[in-house]
Amino acid sequence: MKIAVIGTGYVGLVTGTCFAESGNDVVCVDKLAEKIANLERGIIPIYEPGLAELVHRNHRDGRLRFTTSLPEAIAEAELVFIAVGTPQGEHGGADLRGIWAVGEEIAKALDEPKTIVIKSTVPVGTNAELARRMAQTTDIPFDVASNPEFLKEGAAIDDFNKPDRVVVGVRREEVGEQLHALYEPFLRTDRPFLIMTPESAEMTKYVANCLLATKISFINEMANLCESYNADINEVRRGIGHDQRIGFSFLFPGVGYGGSCFPKDIRAVIHMAQSRGLPARMMEAVDQVNEAQKDVLVHKVMDHFGNDVRGKTVAIWGLAFKPRTDDIREAPALVLIDALLAAGASLRIHDPEALDNVRAIYGDKLTYCDRPYGALEQADALAIATEWNEFRNPDFEVMARLLRQPVIFDGRNLYDPARMAALGFTYHGIGRAKVSPEECATITDGPDASTR
Structure with missing residues (x-):
């Protein structure tokens, strides 16, 4: 397939490169000319094991190209992935200005029907709002799908190539079939391809990260309690982890979580709940425990x-x-x-x-x-x-x-x-x-x- 990926940050570059590695023709777009010039020279803006080699090979073989021109990138693309940043906004919610700006630029450049796929982590309702905004700019038919990423930094290539599952949110069956064909090479071990509504797909990403962050804050709070009573959290962890209902994953005590996902996603969910008049007591506690653990x-x-x-x-x-x-x-x-x-x-x-x-x-x-x-x-x-x-x-x-x-x-x-x-x-x-x-x-x- 011919694919365009908007954004060459962590998610966009890994996504574009792995799609190219499976034989697709991919063009990655970024508005930063220096970043694109460096990628053309083989200089990778992030450290991720195995990524530099894949970028070099697929760029050399012509399956992976880089440009600053969005209209040029999407001209022949069947699928256009949006992978721009959605940083934490002023009040804790996700800042979606990048999503809206890219959507408007795509709409202005459309000259034939295409499928737009939101890869960025976005609040529930973003898919529908992006479609509404784009429809105000263009009369060309298009679809907007959601396809959240579940990549772990440090293991992103393996995560993309061997996913636990692939989640897509679509409004038409044909779009689901199109995305299934794209991901088929990555699902050879019968990993599930889950089709749902865009709203459910958007929520799935947040719920997954909230649960993982909760496990980290839980074990850290228990660790502090163990220490005060001269118990050893590592022994306690083994004692609970062999219970099949609990397991061991994400139950490693430490100095708290960080990175670009868990902190902002927890706060985005808190903001989502508050915007609907709902309490978010557990997520607020998870965030507070984590901030305290860093001290x-x-x-x-x-x-x-x-x-x-x-x-x-x-x-x-x-x-x-x-x-x-x-x-x-x-x-x-x-x-x-x-x-x-x-x-x-x-x-x-x-x-x-x-x-x-x-x-x-x-x-x-x-x-x-x-x-x-x-x-x-x-x-x-x-x-x-x-x-x-x-x-x-x-x-x-x-x-x-x-x-x-x-x-x-x-x-x-x-x-x-x-x-x-x-x-x-x-x-x-x-x-x-x-x-x-x-x-x-x-x-x-x-x-x-x-x-x-």
């Missing part, structure tokens, strides 16, 4: 140093909101950075991919380290905010030598507390009691040690 590491660091970190140096491993991405939007690490800088600490930071994005915000306020061990040199403590695989099995002897004080604040529970204490570290996790070498010695060398 947990701050409190642990400040408590450890007697609420005075002036003259102290803290190393931070992990800046992106999650591993395998360079995305720092709403990242918990930024809350930690802001609080410690305000309190007078010096910071040495490392992330495998996100250093440049953080440097663009903080400039020379931070010391940027290309290697994790480099961040530890002469630091009084290490704080871990993102669970990159590179951090899971470090050389603890090297770490102890480099740190002024062997203190770790682990916001992702990467290490075993007993082992850390035995290695001479004071170790603070999430939802677990603090351990230190002194406490380890008391346990192993106490009067009843021989009977244990």
Whole structure:
């Protein structure tokens, strides 16, 4: 098929590239000339494992092209995907100005019937409103479908190629058949292709993200409760996760969620409910719990140093909101950075991919380290905010030598507390009691040690 994708951000570029990889002819459009020029040269604006190789191959083979001209892009397209940003607006709802502007431009450029597909995350009713607005501009027949994305940053290529399900919202059966034919190569393992109304499709995206965010806030609140009672959230998590009604997914305690989806989508749902006079008490609580959880590491660091970190140096491993991405939007690490800088600490930071994005915000306020061990040199403590695989099995002897004080604040529970204490570290996790070498010695060398 011939496809146009409007927007070359995270969703648009992954969508266009994966469609091209399955043999379609795709033109990606963006109004930013510099971004398009860079894509033509093979410079990818985001970090996503495997994406650069796919863009290069499909661009080289002529299946993937880039332009700043929307009329040129949609001239021969059968399907036009809208994948522009819908950031959080002033009152918490989604800012849809980009959707409306693209819709108007498409309507003005239409010279034959086409199917317009909204890929962006949008509030319920956007599909119908876009169709109404476009119909005021053009007499050419068109359809507007909804096709929400369910891509995880860091695993987007696999998610697109091997979807759990594909959801489309249509008003005509023929449009559903057209989209099914497009997605058929991605459904070979009998994953469901779910056809519903556009309103249900729009709501499905929000409900999915709300539920996942709820699970994260739930386990984080339980983690804080466990810690106050000297229970271990990791043991509790195993105790509940083997219940088939519960499972393990998204029940990992930490320092809160971030990124471009969960925070804004939760607030968009709150706004949607309020606009209809409905309460959104659970979603409000999820958001509040998450914002508070981002301060947990701050409190642990400040408590450890007697609420005075002036003259102290803290190393931070992990800046992106999650591993395998360079995305720092709403990242918990930024809350930690802001609080410690305000309190007078010096910071040495490392992330495998996100250093440049953080440097663009903080400039020379931070010391940027290309290697994790480099961040530890002469630091009084290490704080871990993102669970990159590179951090899971470090050389603890090297770490102890480099740190002024062997203190770790682990916001992702990467290490075993007993082992850390035995290695001479004071170790603070999430939802677990603090351990230190002194406490380890008391346990192993106490009067009843021989009977244990």
